[in-house]
Amino acid sequence: MELFRNPNIDFLGKKWFFLGLSLILSVGGVLSMLFWHHIPLGVDFSGGTIVQVKFTSAPNLDQLRATMEKAGLKTNHIQRYGAAANNEVLISLEEKETSEQALDQGRDTIIKALSGAAPEGKQDLNNVGYATLQHYLMGKDPLHAGTDAEQRYSQLARAIVDYRDKTKNGVLNSIDEISPVAPAEVVRSFQSDFYTSSFGIRHVDIIGPTVGKQLQKQALLATLYSLLGMLVYLWFRFELIYGVAAVVAVFHDTLITVGMFSILNVEMSLTVIAAILTLVGYSMNDTIVVFDRIRENIRLLRRDSLTDIVNKSINQTLSRTVLTSGLTFLTVLSLYIFGGEVLHGFSLALVIGIIIGTYSSIFIAAPMLVAYQESRAKKGAGVAVLPADRSKDKVKVKA
Amino acid sequence: MKKNLNWKLALIAGTLLVFLWGIFLGTDPATSIQAIKEKGLVAGIQQNIHLGLDLKGGTHLILQVKVNDAVKADSQQAVERLKDYLRTANINYGDITIEDPVNHPEVITMKNISSNPAGDLRNIVTERLPEYDLKSGANDTWTVTMKPQSLTAMKQNAVTQAIETIRNRIDQLGVSEPIIQEHGLGEYQILVQLPGVDDPARVKEIIKSTAMLEIRQAVDNGTAYPTEQAALQAHNGILPPDTEILKGVVSRRAADSEGPNEAYYIVTKSSAVSGRDLRNAQPGQNQTGQPSVNFTLTRDGGNRFYAFTTAHVNDYLAVVLDGKVREVASIKEPIRDTGEISGGMNEQQSKDLSMILRSGALPAGINYLQESTVGPSLGADSIRQGVRAAIYGMLAVMIFMFVYYRFAGINANLGLFLNLVILLGFLGFTGATLTLPGIAGLILTVGMGVDSNVLIFERIREELRNGKTPPSAVEQGFGHAWLTIIDTHVTTIVSAAILFLFGTGPVKGFAVTLTFGLLANLFTAVFVSRVIFDSILNRHQRGEALSI
Numbered sequence: 001m002e003l004f005r006n007p008n009i010d011f012l013g014k015k016w017f018f019l020g021l022s023l024i025l026s027v028g029g030v031l032s033m034l035f036w037h038h039i040p041l042g043v044d045f046s047g048g049t050i051v052q053v054k055f056t057s058a059p060n061l062d063q064l065r066a067t068m069e070k071a072g073l074k075t076n077h078i079q080r081y082g083a084a085a086n087n088e089v090l091i092s093l094e095e096k097e098t099s100e101q102a103l104d105q106g107r108d109t110i111i112k113a114l115s116g117a118a119p120e121g122k123q124d125l126n127n128v129g130y131a132t133l134q135h136y137l138m139g140k141d142p143l144h145a146g147t148d149a150e151q152r153y154s155q156l157a158r159a160i161v162d163y164r165d166k167t168k169n170g171v172l173n174s175i176d177e178i179s180p181v182a183p184a185e186v187v188r189s190f191q192s193d194f195y196t197s198s199f200g201i202r203h204v205d206i207i208g209p210t211v212g213k214q215l216q217k218q219a220l221l222a223t224l225y226s227l228l229g230m231l232v233y234l235w236f237r238f239e240l241i242y243g244v245a246a247v248v249a250v251f252h253d254t255l256i257t258v259g260m261f262s263i264l265n266v267e268m269s270l271t272v273i274a275a276i277l278t279l280v281g282y283s284m285n286d287t288i289v290v291f292d293r294i295r296e297n298i299r300l301l302r303r304d305s306l307t308d309i310v311n312k313s314i315n316q317t318l319s320r321t322v323l324t325s326g327l328t329f330l331t332v333l334s335l336y337i338f339g340g341e342v343l344h345g346f347s348l349a350l351v352i353g354i355i356i357g358t359y360s361s362i363f364i365a366a367p368m369l370v371a372y373q374e375s376r377a378k379k380g381a382g383v384a385v386l387p388a389d390r391s392k393d394k395v396k397v398k399a
Numbered sequence: 400m401k402k403n404l405n406w407k408l409a410l411i412a413g414t415l416l417v418f419l420w421g422i423f424l425g426t427d428p429a430t431s432i433q434a435i436k437e438k439g440l441v442a443g444i445q446q447n448i449h450l451g452l453d454l455k456g457g458t459h460l461i462l463q464v465k466v467n468d469a470v471k472a473d474s475q476q477a478v479e480r481l482k483d484y485l486r487t488a489n490i491n492y493g494d495i496t497i498e499d500p501v502n503h504p505e506v507i508t509m510k511n512i513s514s515n516p517a518g519d520l521r522n523i524v525t526e527r528l529p530e531y532d533l534k535s536g537a538n539d540t541w542t543v544t545m546k547p548q549s550l551t552a553m554k555q556n557a558v559t560q561a562i563e564t565i566r567n568r569i570d571q572l573g574v575s576e577p578i579i580q581e582h583g584l585g586e587y588q589i590l591v592q593l594p595g596v597d598d599p600a601r602v603k604e605i606i607k608s609t610a611m612l613e614i615r616q617a618v619d620n621g622t623a624y625p626t627e628q629a630a631l632q633a634h635n636g637i638l639p640p641d642t643e644i645l646k647g648v649v650s651r652r653a654a655d656s657e658g659p660n661e662a663y664y665i666v667t668k669s670s671a672v673s674g675r676d677l678r679n680a681q682p683g684q685n686q687t688g689q690p691s692v693n694f695t696l697t698r699d700g701g702n703r704f705y706a707f708t709t710a711h712v713n714d715y716l717a718v719v720l721d722g723k724v725r726e727v728a729s730i731k732e733p734i735r736d737t738g739e740i741s742g743g744m745n746e747q748q749s750k751d752l753s754m755i756l757r758s759g760a761l762p763a764g765i766n767y768l769q770e771s772t773v774g775p776s777l778g779a780d781s782i783r784q785g786v787r788a789a790i791y792g793m794l795a796v797m798i799f800m801f802v803y804y805r806f807a808g809i810n811a812n813l814g815l816f817l818n819l820v821i822l823l824g825f826l827g828f829t830g831a832t833l834t835l836p837g838i839a840g841l842i843l844t845v846g847m848g849v850d851s852n853v854l855i856f857e858r859i860r861e862e863l864r865n866g867k868t869p870p871s872a873v874e875q876g877f878g879h880a881w882l883t884i885i886d887t888h889v890t891t892i893v894s895a896a897i898l899f900l901f902g903t904g905p906v907k908g909f910a911v912t913l914t915f916g917l918l919a920n921l922f923t924a925v926f927v928s929r930v931i932f933d934s935i936l937n938r939h940q941r942g943e944a945l946s947i
Contacts, residue, residue: 271836
């Protein structure tokens with residue numbers, strides 16, 4: 001099976017069209033970053049508190065908001081998280097509520113507010129950890145265990161917590177539900193000292209302003225260093241202008257991807273930055289494949305004009321470019337659809353980035369190369385000579 | 400022309416075996432075999448592939464050490480010593496203070512130094528306080544500043560010591576495989592990762608308690624005053640020299656009496672012994688059966704305690720913990736090396752306190768900068784979703800490769816499979832952690848892994864179209880694609896390396912799997928795939944077409 005047989009498309013002839021398209025996309029993103037949604041920062045970067053709660057039944061968001069307000073918490077937003085059937089909600093507090101000293105008061109207040117009228121003196125079985133349970137069992141000794149008490153109760157506490165978290169997905173409806181893993185005496189003892197609330201805390205993220213700023217700076221530096229690293233490598237392998245063209249193309253991809261996040265108002269988190277850095281590498285791959293072909297063709301077709309050579313090179317590698325991008329796109333799409341809520345931002349960045357990255361290596365990087373060489377030729381300097389001879393030896397095929 | 404491929408095939412089989420070993424048996428085969436016998440093959444994988452906190456559940460904390468606390472403690476000591484030295488050298492001084500204890504605790508200001516003692520003063524500082532520099536200012540004011548290198552060393556020391564102390568405390572809590580290390584991304588920060596702890600309140604409390612223990616003298620026969628004012632009034636508004644008023648935690652005396660539970664004591668500012676002199680501390684019970692902490696002192700501390708108690712028989716001593724009086728007792732006879740703290744605590748608290756005292760005091764206070772807790776149920780969900788996405792993504796790619804390239808597609812799929820085995824084996828051998836973004840990196844490796852195959856196959860097709868024979872087309876295809884493949888891999892590894900340097904936790908896990916995956920890909924897509932092509936070509940008749 002073959003999708004492309006000797007394609008012959010005049011890519012460079014349409015370069016102004018594509019440059020215009022890129023300009024519109026980039027400017028649109030930049031405008032949104034400046035005037036509309038800005039760059040929506042996740043809690044990693046902005047600082048703040050996020051608590052992910054799973055309820056036993058479908059939660060009423062308005063009621064939740066009212067409960068939080070009554071507890072004196074200014075919530076940034078309360079939103080449903082993941083599939084509706086999961087009954088999960090994200091509650092996030094404004095950064096102001098998260099001063100460095102009172103870092104975990106927000107969390108405790110949220111839990112207290114949610115617990116509402118908890119039975120006096122009882123602990124919430126849905127929100128106790130292993131250590132607390134083990135300690136309780138040791139103190140209460142409902143099984144009248146002998147010398148092996150510590151080991152028995154540790155195992156029992158572990159079994160109960162695992163059952164709640166893995167089999168029951170984090171929340172129990174009633175204490176009786178632990179009967180499959182706990183002896184009757186233990187269940188009876190639990191009934192007098194524990195109750196089950198209607199929620200379980202799945203995830204808590206509390207990030208102080210210092211760490212947020214620190215991470216912002218690091219993310220920016222990481223992206224810049226990564227671009228710089230590529231520039232140097234391409235300079236060494238090809239020539240400076242190739243490096244510059246590739247880096248401009250990759251910067252263009254990054255800008256448009258971040259712009260899309262701003263337009264779609266999706267939060268940038270640390271994993272999104274990881275995705276963007278991956279894109280930098282990935283888009284660079286595509287560009288290098290085309291550049292490698294250009295370099296090879298310059299040696300082979302000495303009489304053709306650079307425009308023809310570049311066009312021919314893009315056409316020759318087109319099949320590979322589209323196939324690889326398509327396949328990577330398939331895997332990323334699978335990640336986007338099946339990978340769950342936690343990876344949503346990450347896979348979205350990759351979904352956008354792979355499309356843009358493929359587009360840019362064909363329509364941005366190569367035309368830039370041609371435009372630069374042509375302007376040099378007009379000044380009478382001639383086409384930049386590639387270090388072709390050096391690499392020629394390495395191409396030599398081993399028998 | 401047939402090639403001898405035996406050693407290459409052996410190498411591939413060997414690699415496969417080695418990395419399968421990594422996945423199922425890892426670096427500790429005995430335990431893994433045990434696990435596999437008991438619970439099946441999956442248990443072997445679980446034994447060897449370390450999961451990150453986001454998949455396993457646990458608590459991730461970033462703390463900042465208030466290093467200036469440690470510096471302040473040192474300067475305060477220097478202030479006391481300076482006063483002593485000046486007094487002995489007969490140099491009059493007005494006031495010696497740390498003017499800005501919050502921002503510049505390393506600067507000591509001395510005011511109104513009597514004229515012309517410059518030489519003596521200089522001698523005192525250079526000989527007695529070698530970590531400090533002396534500078535003169537206007538109006539007989541001098542400043543003594545800690546030398547920059549001593550200051551840096553002291554701050555760094557405070558962080559190292561804090562890490563040690565926190566590790567001691569966490570070890571005693573029995574958390575398995577905790578990570579406690581300096582967090583290189585910020586100044587004076589410590590990263591603490593506690594797998595399996597989804598209820599961090601108790602851990603945080605224990606980490607944070609400074610547990611500064613001192614034994615001081617209690618004046619006024621250890622009288623407990625109901626309020627601060629009452630204590631002051633007992634001395635007509637002026638405290639005896641070198642004493643201060645400290646709040647007491649509900650002690651035996653206060654609890655016995657009716658009335659408010661608050662109590663204030665007047666105690667000396669200096670302490671006879673401190674937490675550094677402790678040799679051991681154990682939970683126990685006092686005579687009335689209340690939970691208590693019994694401690695023993697080191698030889699040196701014991702000697703000082705003996706001297707102190709000998710000089711103060713029939714006086715009262717106060718056990719001060721974190722600036723609060725925990726116990727007041729009369730000194731009946733000289734004591735050498737044991738003591739007891741009780742009052743206002745339950746059994747758990749006495750256990751925690753003795754543990755904290757044993758592990759030593761933190762050299763400085765700490766702040767929490769970040770806390771992230773992942774419940775195990777969320778981790779389990781993430782694993783399920785991640786694995787599902789990986790399987791679907793991989794299946795889609797494999798089916799496409801087979802449909803598009805026929806036989807060559809099978810070749811690529813074999814390479815892909817081997818790539819995954821090597822990647823997971825790497826994780827098994829190195830003990831690197833697999834995080835949720837790490838699983839994403841694995842999926843991405845699948846996508847990028849086939850890139851090399853596509854690059855080579857397209858080139859072979861091109862050569863075939865140009866009329867080359869299958870063997871020479873294969874040779875040319877691999878030869879031309881090789882350089883490109885190196886270039887593309889290097890650039891991606893550059894970004895992964897930068898991610899590794901800058902990232903934390905989950906992101907680091909992503910960089911690790913991506914890098915391992917790409918390295919494995921160089922082997923599978925170039926070497927393994929070539930060997931498979933060659934072995935097929937060996938069996939081909941001359942002129943037979945290649946299935947690609």
